[in-house]
Amino acid sequence: MSDIQIENVRKVYPGNVEVIPDLELSIAAGELCVLVGPSGCGKSTLLRMVAGLEPITDGEIRIGGRRVNELEPVERDISMVFQNYALYPHMSVFDNMAYGLRNRGTAKPEIQRRVREAAQVLGLEDFLQRKPRQLSGGQRQRVAMGRAIVRDPAAFLFDEPLSNLDAKLRVKTRVEIRDLQQRLKTTALYVTHDQQEAMTLADKLVVMNAGRIEQVGAPMEVYARPASLFVAGFIGSPPMNIIPADRVPGLAAHDTASAGMTIGVRPEALIADPAGPVEMTVRVVERLGATSNIHGMLPDGTTEVIASVTGETVPAPGDTARFAAAKVDLHLFDAEGRRVSE
Amino acid sequence: MSDIQIENVRKVYPGNVEVIPDLELSIAAGELCVLVGPSGCGKSTLLRMVAGLEPITDGEIRIGGRRVNELEPVERDISMVFQNYALYPHMSVFDNMAYGLRNRGTAKPEIQRRVREAAQVLGLEDFLQRKPRQLSGGQRQRVAMGRAIVRDPAAFLFDEPLSNLDAKLRVKTRVEIRDLQQRLKTTALYVTHDQQEAMTLADKLVVMNAGRIEQVGAPMEVYARPASLFVAGFIGSPPMNIIPADRVPGLAAHDTASAGMTIGVRPEALIADPAGPVEMTVRVVERLGATSNIHGMLPDGTTEVIASVTGETVPAPGDTARFAAAKVDLHLFDAEGRRVSE
Amino acid sequence: MRAKRVTFRHRWLPYALIAPQIIITIIFFLWPASQAIYQSVLRQDAFGLRTEFVGMANFERLFGDPLYLESFWTTMAYSAMVASSGMLIALILAIMADRVIRTATAYRTLLIWPYAVAPAVAGVLWWFLFNPTIGIAAYAMDMLGYDWNHYLDGGDAMALIVIAATWRQVSYNFLFFLAGLQAIPKSLTEAAAIDGAGPVKRFWSIQLPLLSPTVFFLIVVNVVYAFFETFGVVHATTSGGPGNATNILVYKVWRDAFEGLNLGSSAAQSVILMVIVIALTAIQFRYIERRVEY
Amino acid sequence: MIENRPILNVVQHVILIIGVTIFVFPIWLAFVASTHTAREVNSGIPLLPGDQLFENYAQVLGEGLSNAGAPPIGLMLFNSFIMALTITFGKIAISLLSAFAVVYFRFPFRILAFWTIFVTLMLPVEVRILPTYEVVAQLGMLNSYAGLSIPLIASATATFLFRQFFMTIPEELTEAARVDGAGPMKFFRDILVPLSRTNLAALFVILFIYGWNQYLWPLLVTTDESYYTVVMGIQRMANAGEEQPMWNLIMATAILALLPPVAVIIGMQRLFVRGLVEVEK
Amino acid sequence: QTEIQLWHAMGGTLGEKVEEIANGFNESQDEFTVVPTYKGNYTENMTAAIAAFRAGEQPHVVQVFEVGTATMMAAKGAVRPVQGMMEGANIEWDADAYLPAVKSYYTTPEGDMLSLPFNSSTPVMWYNKDLLESAGVTEVPGTWDEMFAAAEKLQANGHDCAFSFGWQSWVMLENYLAWHDQPVGSKENGFAGFDTEFQFAESGDLTSLLQRIADSQEDGTFKYGGRRGDSLPLFVSGECAMWMNSSAYYSGIKEQAEFAFGQAMLPVNTEARDAAQNSIIGGATLWVLEGHDEADYQGVAEFFNYVSLPEVQADWHQATGYVPITTAAYELSQEQGFYESNPGTDTAIKQLSLNEPTANSKGVRFGNFVQVRDVINEELEALWAGDKTAAEALKAAQERGNQLLRDFEASNG
Numbered sequence A, B: 001m002s003d004i005q006i007e008n009v010r011k012v013y014p015g016n017v018e019v020i021p022d023l024e025l026s027i028a029a030g031e032l033c034v035l036v037g038p039s040g041c042g043k044s045t046l047l048r049m050v051a052g053l054e055p056i057t058d059g060e061i062r063i064g065g066r067r068v069n070e071l072e073p074v075e076r077d078i079s080m081v082f083q084n085y086a087l088y089p090h091m092s093v094f095d096n097m098a099y100g101l102r103n104r105g106t107a108k109p110e111i112q113r114r115v116r117e118a119a120q121v122l123g124l125e126d127f128l129q130r131k132p133r134q135l136s137g138g139q140r141q142r143v144a145m146g147r148a149i150v151r152d153p154a155a156f157l158f159d160e161p162l163s164n165l166d167a168k169l170r171v172k173t174r175v176e177i178r179d180l181q182q183r184l185k186t187t188a189l190y191v192t193h194d195q196q197e198a199m200t201l202a203d204k205l206v207v208m209n210a211g212r213i214e215q216v217g218a219p220m221e222v223y224a225r226p227a228s229l230f231v232a233g234f235i236g237s238p239p240m241n242i243i244p245a246d247r248v249p250g251l252a253a254h255d256t257a258s259a260g261m262t263i264g265v266r267p268e269a270l271i272a273d274p275a276g277p278v279e280m281t282v283r284v285v286e287r288l289g290a291t292s293n294i295h296g297m298l299p300d301g302t303t304e305v306i307a308s309v310t311g312e313t314v315p316a317p318g319d320t321a322r323f324a325a326a327k328v329d330l331h332l333f334d335a336e337g338r339r340v341s342e
Numbered sequence C: 001m002r003a004k005r006v007t008f009r010h011r012w013l014p015y016a017l018i019a020p021q022i023i024i025t026i027i028f029f030l031w032p033a034s035q036a037i038y039q040s041v042l043r044q045d046a047f048g049l050r051t052e053f054v055g056m057a058n059f060e061r062l063f064g065d066p067l068y069l070e071s072f073w074t075t076m077a078y079s080a081m082v083a084s085s086g087m088l089i090a091l092i093l094a095i096m097a098d099r100v101i102r103t104a105t106a107y108r109t110l111l112i113w114p115y116a117v118a119p120a121v122a123g124v125l126w127w128f129l130f131n132p133t134i135g136i137a138a139y140a141m142d143m144l145g146y147d148w149n150h151y152l153d154g155g156d157a158m159a160l161i162v163i164a165a166t167w168r169q170v171s172y173n174f175l176f177f178l179a180g181l182q183a184i185p186k187s188l189t190e191a192a193a194i195d196g197a198g199p200v201k202r203f204w205s206i207q208l209p210l211l212s213p214t215v216f217f218l219i220v221v222n223v224v225y226a227f228f229e230t231f232g233v234v235h236a237t238t239s240g241g242p243g244n245a246t247n248i249l250v251y252k253v254w255r256d257a258f259e260g261l262n263l264g265s266s267a268a269q270s271v272i273l274m275v276i277v278i279a280l281t282a283i284q285f286r287y288i289e290r291r292v293e294y
Numbered sequence D: 001m002i003e004n005r006p007i008l009n010v011v012q013h014v015i016l017i018i019g020v021t022i023f024v025f026p027i028w029l030a031f032v033a034s035t036h037t038a039r040e041v042n043s044g045i046p047l048l049p050g051d052q053l054f055e056n057y058a059q060v061l062g063e064g065l066s067n068a069g070a071p072p073i074g075l076m077l078f079n080s081f082i083m084a085l086t087i088t089f090g091k092i093a094i095s096l097l098s099a100f101a102v103v104y105f106r107f108p109f110r111i112l113a114f115w116t117i118f119v120t121l122m123l124p125v126e127v128r129i130l131p132t133y134e135v136v137a138q139l140g141m142l143n144s145y146a147g148l149s150i151p152l153i154a155s156a157t158a159t160f161l162f163r164q165f166f167m168t169i170p171e172e173l174t175e176a177a178r179v180d181g182a183g184p185m186k187f188f189r190d191i192l193v194p195l196s197r198t199n200l201a202a203l204f205v206i207l208f209i210y211g212w213n214q215y216l217w218p219l220l221v222t223t224d225e226s227y228y229t230v231v232m233g234i235q236r237m238a239n240a241g242e243e244q245p246m247w248n249l250i251m252a253t254a255i256l257a258l259l260p261p262v263a264v265i266i267g268m269q270r271l272f273v274r275g276l277v278e279v280e281k
Numbered sequence E: 001q002t003e004i005q006l007w008h009a010m011g012g013t014l015g016e017k018v019e020e021i022a023n024g025f026n027e028s029q030d031e032f033t034v035v036p037t038y039k040g041n042y043t044e045n046m047t048a049a050i051a052a053f054r055a056g057e058q059p060h061v062v063q064v065f066e067v068g069t070a071t072m073m074a075a076k077g078a079v080r081p082v083q084g085m086m087e088g089a090n091i092e093w094d095a096d097a098y099l100p101a102v103k104s105y106y107t108t109p110e111g112d113m114l115s116l117p118f119n120s121s122t123p124v125m126w127y128n129k130d131l132l133e134s135a136g137v138t139e140v141p142g143t144w145d146e147m148f149a150a151a152e153k154l155q156a157n158g159h160d161c162a163f164s165f166g167w168q169s170w171v172m173l174e175n176y177l178a179w180h181d182q183p184v185g186s187k188e189n190g191f192a193g194f195d196t197e198f199q200f201a202e203s204g205d206l207t208s209l210l211q212r213i214a215d216s217q218e219d220g221t222f223k224y225g226g227r228r229g230d231s232l233p234l235f236v237s238g239e240c241a242m243w244m245n246s247s248a249y250y251s252g253i254k255e256q257a258e259f260a261f262g263q264a265m266l267p268v269n270t271e272a273r274d275a276a277q278n279s280i281i282g283g284a285t286l287w288v289l290e291g292h293d294e295a296d297y298q299g300v301a302e303f304f305n306y307v308s309l310p311e312v313q314a315d316w317h318q319a320t321g322y323v324p325i326t327t328a329a330y331e332l333s334q335e336q337g338f339y340e341s342n343p344g345t346d347t348a349i350k351q352l353s354l355n356e357p358t359a360n361s362k363g364v365r366f367g368n369f370v371q372v373r374d375v376i377n378e379e380l381e382a383l384w385a386g387d388k389t390a391a392e393a394l395k396a397a398q399e400r401g402n403q404l405l406r407d408f409e410a411s412n413g
Ligand SMILES: Nc1ncnc2c1ncn2[C@@H]1O[C@H](COP(=O)(O)OP(=O)(O)OP(=O)(O)O)[C@@H](O)[C@H]1O
Pocket: A013, A014, A017, A019, A037, A038, A039, A040, A041, A042, A043, A044, A045, A046, A193
């Protein structure tokens, strides 16, 4: 259990491609830090620099206070779970988990003990003799986890470990990961592009965009007070509605609705109100059970808006519906997309 | 636009594997019918029999009143969208869409017109000359859709058309599909194993299990009154909590809680109540933004329960929390798993 | 053998499609092969003017002939050497090239050349290089204090044909190994690095096992190559000598037929070879079918 | 990359360069020999090109070495081309069709047909050379391009590779084509053949080289100089009977004989390598 | 015009000469065209023709070396005896014009000439004058003892390899035995029937000589350079001072050797005899194959007649080193002064006619002899390689050879 310090880190790929200009991040010991951001923003690059799989162009990374820039991956005392699991296809589940221990010269009985322990934690006892191809996706994922935990490393690194699972399994597995991490109390750096996953897992949420950090904070803090339009659009599902302030006059105070400002309002903050300022033509209604998403279009004909409502009575496609929002639920952003603090 | 009638259909695969014993289903013209069910329950098999890709062992399928059992796929006037899209990798987007028309001897200008029209509807105009591998997953999916719609068939058949997309895109695309189908008013049979997709898309929802239909109905009807334990557990996310009736004495009336009966209660129907009959030890709390899922364990130590709550104040892992549920939100099932009507 | 799950239905088309190959196979393979079987139980004079049925005598003679058995072992040793040295060298080069991915293509382009050289010509080239009187390789050996003479020394002659045959095949093996190595997901190597395996350990415990389908495939290809296609090499260099040191089975089949004019024996040898190879084919199919199906 | 140490990289390059040098050396020497006089080659071994390049190549291209059974090389090259291309295209054509039939149809006698074809898989013509020769002679195909090439087409290697590849083509593609109204032949032409492009390229290279490099068979079935192929010519020149071989001319011919297959292999390198992987997997 | 196919084994300059002869014939008349085709070495040429015969595609004429004689003779129905063909053709022809030493080899006991002697040779000893002189060897060795003595001198002079030879069975076994009037096999070396057995291993002097040669590899006196003519480079490059092989290497040596060379008679092994008997011929003859139009054979006969013309033969003899096959050609060469201006070029013919041939020296005629030669080659190579002693090698060769003789008897019985 160690902290991870990333200081002034820069990454330039061969061919002079600067992917990360200058990045600063500190992860406390035992914390689960989730990096989230759109594809290509440099999440994996950062993670791989921490792992030692990618040279660090500039800056310093410290794990447990020790500078690791020049260390080989194995010397950094980390474990990594890959997106495609990277299980050794020709080895049994047992051997997959034991491989790292064997390479470190751990004694046989000790290996036995640790692997069995991890297998028990992950419910893999019955599969230890199988090959990865004889396992389902979820089971494979758990083997990858098992491989990471048997070594009891200073830190876990996860690169989109759930993206190969189907929706249902993904939800289930992320609970397991969270549970496990809380019990083991190992520092973890977790990369995903799924904001929901990020929200539910993180102690500390880091939103990245184009190699830079847009916002760092507790998930609910980021959700409640997105620091930028980018974060506002990225976190939350269905995503926050982004409405040019001049489009819906009644929504916000006049003084704010100036100079290219935009208003953000979450779908669940829109409340059906026949006198509300937001008028939309309903296109599609999705009934999700407890809630329904109403997809509509503002009268300007270009701005799409989603309202998330509970209850049985919903408008039908083609109807015109009106919504209101409480002042406290409105987020204001300036022309550069930065939050205008209120 | 034609209706589809499936009557007494039976399917036995070579090797005497009976996959569908006897199935009856009627899809009205213009209706979007979604088949949902766990993997291996026979959804694809049924769809493929309708498409003409799989011989029908027994029974009859009629499209637009015409018996199609003996017809080749091409003669049935249907279009199909495959799970992996099955785009011709060596043909441009244009050629992919035009191929079916060319094979039918459609005139060149007509092909041009129809493909351009479809491309416009789907926002593919700029990609017509690209090869599938040069497209993103979402774009590929749209090409597959385009290939289906250019022919203006009597019916669309979809086999898990979204399962290769990531979560965000899946949500977006299903809205598009719904929108498109509503505009074209083409009869559609849609297979998925994702209950949320099924719920949001269907005019008519068909829940299948092991080659049999468990329930047919409008999505909200199925959600509100699941006909069986299977449907109850399958539809809704997080899934309905299934609690042996004798485990939580205070929850339902004594007389119902007998003889192996079970009570179903949806996570959102559990309301935090310090005096509520449902007591659980909190294991994990997932904060999703507007709502939070609280995963816990009943005192019996084996029954897992999820409560879905709104609001900022949530219990922490390790806490004990209590919940209540309104009588109307309880679903009762008998020992065979059939709904006990109330 | 399996077909696709999705098949077409047609009454005569499949027959029409398969007919050309079947016809060619029957005329130019099955018919001659059955002739070979027929001839293997006959004794004939060279011109085919007198024929006598001798039953299994030709086979009995072969199995009782120490020279045939010697030729058999020679072939085994030769094939093993060609296959193993060819694959080993290719593998080493491929590993090196795989590690320097960006320049791999340049090396590949250079290494590909020998593959284009006919075995017979490869034989001629190496014969030229090792010619005891004018060959530069023989000269170099001489400088190193080794008196190279493949006309006399069976070991030298064997080395010569092994080198000539291997030289050409290394190119081919290299292509497959490089492609195979590059197809191994990078993340596996990385996972192994994190798991504390150094480059050598990674190679033995991860890359090589994952390369095993390629290795298996190449073993089959190389053995078949050594068995049959290197006829030209032998013919162009040692002609099976000195003594019987390089008289490999195919060469013997040919020589007994065309130089020895002993058609019965040659046909019997053909039959034995066919049996061996058909067995090999069946094994290969078994393996591949299993691999495809898992 | 892990272990990104400069010394390791240097070692790798050194090994590769040594490897390449050893492998290219015989060809270099052949070239060197082809630029000297016969006498220079026979006495001492030059390592650098001489000044006879033009003379030697002019001689082999012009008159050849007719007494050693080698007519002017132009004709032999042409024959090699015809033979290699006939084998290549012939084999690809019949193999594509028959692999299509075994993979995409179920029909009576399919298994029999399958084995009829596949017993030939690894049996080269060398093991049944005499009876094959007699069959070809009976069919009057000695001294003809047909006799040179068709018997060598009778092998299932290409069929086997196509079958392996076809088995990996997703079934959905076939179904999509059926839904799109494509019958078997249309599917074959519009989908299967274009998809097999890289495999075709790989096979083209392999078969071209196979055909070009044939040696024993042409030696047997041709007695008419106008059908001699170049590989056979080289071997004959080297096997000069009772004389000292003309190494300079032999090597000039060898270099010329090398160029077409090398051109094919290098020109198609990218597709070839990709095809290899797909074929093999 | 009718085409006459002629398959031959004459590579290099010899091949050019064959083409010259064919052209000469083609120009001399306009009814027939002889098309010569080089089909590889003697073995390849012969077996290609046999394979072609089985396939019904045989040439009219095929050149077969002397060891194939028994095989060809046995193929009744496949070959057309020359005597009958020539006599039946519309030409003037005299069988007695051919040198007896040459003719007898290819003639049946009944006096029927089977094939046309075309290129007959005999092994001689080629020597490098310059080398011998500089080593102080004034007299060309005439006996094996002198050979080894010369070798010592050469080595004292810093030259390792004294001698080598090619066609080893022919030179060192068949001819050695004839030269010393000893049998290769029973039944007059096979002339008297197929039921013959080899006896060469019984010759003690042969055994000890071969052993002595093998041992002399130790100091490099003898160097083995391969079968047939493969060792020619050893001689023409100046590496070995003496080389025993066919007289027919004359043109090749003349073209390539950059030193003064000469030819002398084969050395005598005084352990066996004081003086030589005579050597036996080698080279090849032209055989006529059946299965063509009768009219074609007229052309073949005319061609054979042309080949036998004194001018043609003399020219061939002088250019190649093959012996003249007709008395007329020999006399013509003498008249032309060829032997005076090229001393030693009559060595071959002198060797052949040194004495009246005995049963041991008129030639060999064994079935399957092509394979027997392979066997002998293999066993001798084992001897040179030190894997066997001379006695073992000869014994093994004899046993394996006898087996081949029995095979031949069985399939041609
Ligand atoms: N080896 C490389 N050489 C050059 N550019 C690279 C290399 N690897 C990645 N990149 C580029 O760096 C950028 C960041 O890549 P990275 O893999 O870190 O993104 P990511 O955030 O993990 O995206 P994703 O969610 O798609 O995995 C991308 O633009 C990518 O193209």
